[in-house]
Amino acid sequence: MLVPLTTADFLDRAEATAAARTALVDEPHQPAAALPTSTYGETLRRVRAWQAGLDALGIDEGERVAVVSPNSARLLELLYAVTASGRICVPVNYRLTPEEISYILRQCDASVVFVDPDVEAVLGSVDVPKRFVLGEQTETEVMRFDVAPRPWSRPDENAVATLNYTSGTSARPKGVALTHRSIWLNAMTFGVHARIWEGDVYLHTLPTFHCNGWGVPFLLAGLGAKQVLIRRIDGAEILRRVQEHGVTLAFGAPAVWDAVLQAARDWPGEIPGRGRVRVVCAGAPVSAQLVSRIENELGWEFLQVYGLTETTLLTFNRRLPDAPGDGGLTRAGAPALGVRLRTGERGEVLARSNMVLDSYWRDEQANEAALEDGWFRTGDVGAFDDEGHLALFDRVKDVIVTGGESVSSVEVEDCLQGHPSIAEVAVIGVPDERWGETVKAVVVPADGARVTEEEVITYCKQQLARYKAPTSVDFRDALPRTSNGKIQKGRLREPYWAGHDRRIH
Structure with missing residues (x-):
């Protein structure tokens, strides 16, 4: 059948x-009733x-x-x-x-x-x-x-x-x-790995537009689990709702949990959810320090996943019993059930599963570039350890992930090229402890022109979503180029990533 x-x-x-179980606790602070x-x-x-x-x-x-x-x-x-x-x-x-x-x-x-x-x-x-x-x-x-x-x-x-x-x-x-x-299989696979069940209370710290909240809202409905909505990320408000609603599960980028950790410093009394809450993190690689603080200061269980909008869930990682140190949780993790991963040219991670996208909507050129011999090109560079866990080190694609949001450096460059005082510009990602990476613009001013960092950032915020705007600007007389004229972004990024063992953060 x-x-x-x-x-x-x-x-x-x-x-x-x-039918009689609590379904949705709406965001109380919103312009719509x-x-x-x-x-x-x-x-x-x-x-x-x-x-x-x-x-x-x-x-x-x-x-x-x-x-x-x-x-x-x-x-x-x-x-x-x-x-x-x-x-x-x-x-x-x-x-x-x-x-x-x-x-x-x-x-x-x-x-x-x-x-x-x-x-x-x-x-x-x-x-x-x-x-x-x-x-x-x-x-x-x-x-x-x-x-x-x-x-x-x-x-x-x-x-x-x-x-x-x-x-x-x-x-x-x-x-x-x-x-x-793909949505059905992703929801079920996520549920198996994260051990989601009818008794969970889920806090929507992840924006639903991010891959349909990673597909889990469908599973939560199927299980009859309680869902609590939050409109914007605020560390103290997250702690309050964990306490008020008995939250057991929440998803988000590292920046979300950093905000909670900051709010926990001023939280009166015991941190709510200790020994009960599971947080699933993705959107940027995590540091051992962040893992340790979530586990020790909050008393919450830390789980990591890796995936893209195009692939949904690719890997899953949780601490195994008696695992020392960070428990290997800074790795992306092992392939999820039904997912095949391998590395290709330059160490690029290639993926195939029943959860990978059908296609890019009305964009055959993008389909041809991303799908190769039945494998999806993730654009991320990684390697597998002896336990079969994937660790990510760099990106092939020119994408910056800041606070869990993907930013096309090409889009930001196209925007800044329209500034009359800018002759050339290159946009790169640089490490940031809170956001993982932030956007930096390296600018060559036009002859005789004067432009400030503030002007460059403001100009970009007026044209694009604010999270895409540079947080800092460097000015140069020229940009390094290859013999055929291509900007050498690797050289531009190197000073900022010196001392880091990977080129994503």
């Missing part, structure tokens, strides 16, 4: 086995109302439904509703500029976009057929509680479920097409 694997499977089980804490039965009633509303709007199966919002209950409802009805959900990074968001909506040809009120205030006149503000407008003008939604006419596990846009080596983001099959 062959039954298609779709995201609806998780919702069906939630309704059958966990927070939804009351709901059961899975109520959440699924609202999911059907979203689906019926999309039916009424004439949004057919396979059409793209974009959502631009920080973490909220409505965002999760749409992630569930859109995919389970055979439509394609496009969770967009709300931190991007209006121009960047507009490009994504055009590239995916979104039929409708739902936006957070704060995003709507800065989005401007983005040209889409239909646009609604999450909250009162969607409750009254979109959701339909009076009719049943049309069922998905022909469920297909190979149909695209989500498009997740990621910054790569190009100046434009690429849409990563993930199928129902």
Whole structure:
């Protein structure tokens, strides 16, 4: 018997086995009215109302439904509703500029976009057929509680479920097409390795637009696990919610846990969650010091994973009993179940699994560059130790990962080349204890021009999302080049990475 694997499977089980269990505790501090804490039965009633509303709007199966919002209950409802009805959900990074968001909506040809009120205030006149503000407008003008939604006419596990846009080596983001099959298998594989179960209380410290929250919101629904939403990262607020809601599990980049550690210094009394909380870290390599502080100062279990939006989960790493020192947790980890990894030319990590992307949306050139003989080129450089664990050392691709966000150095360079006082520019990543890496611009001023570091940074923030802007600027008379004129970024990076045993941080 062959039954298609779709995201609806998780919702069906939630309704059958966990209808009375607490589902979503919404973010209380938001411009849209927070939804009351709901059961899975109520959440699924609202999911059907979203689906019926999309039916009424004439949004057919396979059409793209974009959502631009920080973490909220409505965002999760749409992630569930859109995919389970055979439509394609496009969770967009709300931190991007209006121009960047507009490009994504055009590239995916979104039929409708739902936006957070704060995003709507800065989005401007983005040209889409239909646009609604999450909250009162969607409750009254979109959701339909009076009719049943049309069922998905022909469920297909190979149909695209989500498009997740990621910054790569190009100046434009690429849409990563993930199928129902890849999402289903990623959720289950993640659950096995992280030992997720019905009794977990999950805190959404990871933005949902990051690879659908790494795919785990689907599994949490299928298990009937409680989910607590947090809109923005604040270390003290994370500790408060761990205490108030009995949180046991949270995901995030190293910068998230650094913020918690800083807040813990001033926390009155015992740190909440000691001996109970598991944190899953990814987005940047971690230091032994960070691992030690999380385990000893917070008393939380530390787990590390490695993956990309294009691959979802690739490796998993947790401390084994009686493991000395950092327990090997600074390594990316061993291949996850069903994942094959090897290294290719220059040590680049190559991957294949049922969880790797279907394709880049409408971008054959990117597909040809990334997929080679059935293997996905990650752009990361690494090596395997005697235990079969992968450690990462460098990047082949010209990408900077800062605070878990990928930044294309080409995109930042293209932006800064438009500054009238800049003749040449190279953008590199440099190590940073809090963010892993930060963006540095190396600038050659135009003849006779004077430009300051502050002017360069401000100019970039006006054009791009703020996290893409340089945090520092160096000025040079010339940039080092090869004999054929290519800028030698390795030479530019070397002084900043001296003393580090790897060229990513």
